[in-house]
Amino acid sequence: MKKLGFGLMRLPVRSENPTDIDQETFNRMVDRFLEQGFTYFDTSYVYHNGASETAIREALVKRHERGSFVLASKFPTFMMPDEAQAEGIFHEQLEKCGVEFFDYYLLHNVNRYLYATEIQNARLFEHMKAWKEQGKIRHIAFSYHDDAAHLDQILTEHPEVEAVQIALNYYDWEEPFIQARKCYEVIRKHGAQVIVMEPVKGGMLARVPEDVAARMRQWNAAASPASYAIRFAASLEGVLVVLSGMSTLEQVEDNTSYMRDMKPLAEGERALLQDAKEAFCKTWKYNYEDFAALDENAYGVPISGILRAYNSLLIQPNPTFGAELNYYKSFRSAYDRAFEAGDYAKQTEAIGGAFDVNAALREAIAFETENSFQTYMD
Structure with missing residues (x-):
């Protein structure tokens, strides 16, 4: 076939x-x-x-x-x-x-x-x-x-x-x-x-x-x-x-x-x-060479994935129809949801102020929650 x-x-x-x-x-x-x-x-x-x-x-x-x-x-x-x-x-x-x-x-x-x-x-x-x-x-x-x-x-x-x-x-x-x-x-x-x-x-x-x-x-x-x-x-x-x-x-x-x-x-x-993947990444709204630095936080949550998904959604032809919207609620179900309102000032310092992690994360979480395909999940 x-x-x-x-x-x-x-x-x-x-x-x-x-x-x-x-x-x-x-x-x-x-x-x-x-x-x-x-x-x-x-x-x-x-x-x-x-x-x-x-x-x-x-x-x-x-x-x-x-x-x-x-x-x-x-x-x-x-x-x-x-x-x-x-x-x-x-x-x-x-x-x-x-x-x-x-x-x-x-x-x-x-x-x-x-x-x-x-x-x-x-x-x-x-x-x-x-x-x-x-x-x-x-x-x-x-x-x-x-x-x-x-x-x-x-x-x-x-x-x-x-x-x-x-x-x-x-x-x-x-x-x-x-x-x-x-x-x-x-x-x-x-x-x-x-x-x-x-x-x-x-x-x-x-x-x-x-x-x-x-x-x-x-x-x-x-x-x-x-x-x-x-x-x-x-x-x-x-x-x-x-x-x-x-x-x-x-x-x-x-x-x-x-x-x-x-x-x-x-x-x-x-x-x-x-090279195409790297070129796409250069167009991300929130960018940093080593996103893994964000994952060393008090909540033990790999928040880099949330931001990478949000960046990816924003550059797609239809950001509210991206595959990533099938993932966030499943992802967060594995963690104490207190992380969503956490303070990530230290992570902002860790990436040299490349962007405000608190503001970026809240923006990403709001978008991925409001547009989630997983309407059957809290």
Whole structure:
């Protein structure tokens, strides 16, 4: 299977209403994607306020043979369903998509909190195993937004999991909140496949700083910055597919052009992406060469991660829709929340007054809390 997947969360729409999908345009996009030899489609119960699943039924399932595509969808774990609702939601999804089975079926947006509460209480993994035994799903999986340690725990306790979907790109490879490298390594340690989301970080990596863009053009004049980002993820061992949330036919043409016969990154290209990461970091609002100095504080809280996440959000095309907003509440749940109102004057001194840590941290915490996707958590 070719390693580019069609993510169905940013479909073309005819108005500001997310359910008003431009079906005719979407049909053409699906047809072109299949014509180029790509087969993986990724939807969810909640994408486009529920309209994504019905749109893929119309564009794909009704118009193409079932054996010609791989379809994945996701159970809305974060909607807090009780166990009595699980069967109804799952069969509603099968009906909306117009299929008798899903090739990959994922618990959506798993983290330490949802795993310890809703997933356990509703026995969702047990239901997943039963649906697989019934032939209604082919592969058990989940998407994940949390640290590598909790991912290791979940995979240890559930060896039936065959794939995990994570945010992975060259920018977040070593970032302390998203922990792309560490999570990737945990998944591979457990022998599971990796499904990559956010390879272009919400579009941010499609527009790199100009000095890096110029060097990319020197390396390959035909290659877009987005192509480097997607190839970074696709070059990793064990990656099943790299998802791209495409909204236009032009994006389908661009992405399929370099993924038809995907060439792994050369060492020089990897070095170029490291330079791109450093160039992005130079544009941060709150910057300091050694952020680790902030982590030596009276609360024992690695506050550098909070500020790095905030800096990263501010430079994304849509700061209130960044992946980092799936992490802060999980992160703070491990600590005494007194740290949020702490005094970090000593940390300001430790970084030579590069910025006011107290002001920066409060600003970051307010933004990451107010815009958090984790509305089910305190």
